[in-house]
Amino acid sequence: DGGITQSPKYLFRKEGQNVTLSCEQNLNHDAMYWYRQDPGQGLRLIYYSQIVNDFQKGDIAEGYSVSREKKESFPLTVTSAQKNPTAFYLCASSISGQGPNTGELFFGEGSRLTVL
Amino acid sequence: DQQVKQNSPSLSVQEGRISILNCDYTNSMFDYFLWYKKYPAEGPTFLISISSIKDKNEDGRFTVFLNKSAKHLSLHIVPSQPGDSAVYFCAAIIGGGAQKLVFGQGTRLTINP
Numbered sequence: 001d002g003g004i005t006q007s008p009k010y011l012f013r014k015e016g017q018n019v020t021l022s023c024e025q026n027l028n029h030d031a032m033y034w035y036r037q038d039p040g041q042g043l044r045l046i047y048y049s050q051i052v053n054d055f056q057k058g059d060i061a062e063g064y065s066v067s068r069e070k071k072e073s074f075p076l077t078v079t080s081a082q083k084n085p086t087a088f089y090l091c092a093s094s095i096s097g098q099g100p101n102t103g104e105l106f107f108g109e110g111s112r113l114t115v116l
Numbered sequence: 117d118q119q120v121k122q123n124s125p126s127l128s129v130q131e132g133r134i135s136i137l138n139c140d141y142t143n144s145m146f147d148y149f150l151w152y153k154k155y156p157a158e159g160p161t162f163l164i165s166i167s168s169i170k171d172k173n174e175d176g177r178f179t180v181f182l183n184k185s186a187k188h189l190s191l192h193i194v195p196s197q198p199g200d201s202a203v204y205f206c207a208a209i210i211g212g213g214a215q216k217l218v219f220g221q222g223t224r225l226t227i228n229p
Contacts, residue, residue: 004159040125042205042219043160090159104150105217107159 002027004108006091011113013078013085021076021111023091032074033105035090036060043090049074078113086115119143120208122220130228135193137223139206142187146208146218151180151191154203154222163204164191196227 004025013019025032031050035043045058049068063082068074078085089112092105121140129135139149147168152160166173166180166189173180179192193200206220 006159009157040221042120042207042221044219045217092159104162104165105152105160107161109159110157112157 004091004093004106006089006108006111009109009111011111013113013115015115016080018077018079019085019113021078021089021091021113023074023076023108024072025074025091025093025106025108026072027093027106028071029093029106030071030096031094032068033092033094034058034064034066034074034076035092037088037090037110046076046089085113088112118221119146120206120218120220122204122206122223124223125221126224126226128226128228129196131198132195135191135196135200135225135227137191137193137204137206137225139189139191139220140187141189141208143208143210143218144184144187145210147211148209149180149182149189150207150209150217151178152205152207152219154205160205193225196225198227198229201225201227 007022033048034046044060046064047066049055052071055066055068065077088110090110091108094105119142150165151163153163154160164175164178164180166182171182182189203222203224205222207217209217
């Protein structure tokens with residue numbers, strides 16, 4: 001079945017540690033995205049990539065880094081510079097990152113990161 | 117500056133009745149609107165959308181209404197079922213590129229038996 005796989009589902013991290021969240025898709029989508037969800041807030045865009053080897057900052061990129069070496073993969077690293085990393089992280093993809101787009105995203109099941 | 121607002125954090129509706137979820141927006145340039153449904157510990161799933169050139173779109177039990185003059189859209193679910201209990205996000209977009217999606221805060225819908 002086609003879809004988006006995020007791992008791990010739950011992750012605990014000590015303060016000062018970097019952690020990488022995995023996102024893999026087999027939908028053959030060009031564009032991939034990372035969102036963060038906090039209680040009482042909408043989804044906020046961290047980073048996005050419209051094509052392999054290219055990515056752009058979203059609204060809240062500080063303290064995060066990404067790479068897009070393969071079309072299928074878009075890992076997110078939460079660095080120690082992120083002041084408030086405890087959140088639910090969602091990876092998504094869309095058919096195309098450019099041109100007219102209805103905005104329909106396909107989401108993974110999410111990764112919950114807790115900083116101890 | 118919250119461009120897309122869902123002012124009701126929660127809504128409780130009896131099974132079989134109509135659920136109405138509301139969303140307001142401030143940017144008149146938005147040309148496409150979407151609703152996503154999210155269960156706990158899962159990613160959102162696309163539910164229904166509407167283009168700004170329309171005022172209504174229907175898909176089974178779900179209907180979205182758009183009032184451009186009021187910058188308001190609503191999602192109607194009728195009849196409501198227990199499986200509809202979830203968080204619903206309204207989202208809006210201008211032009212191409214899903215990276216331009218702007219999400220509301222979400223409304224938690226609870227369907228009571």
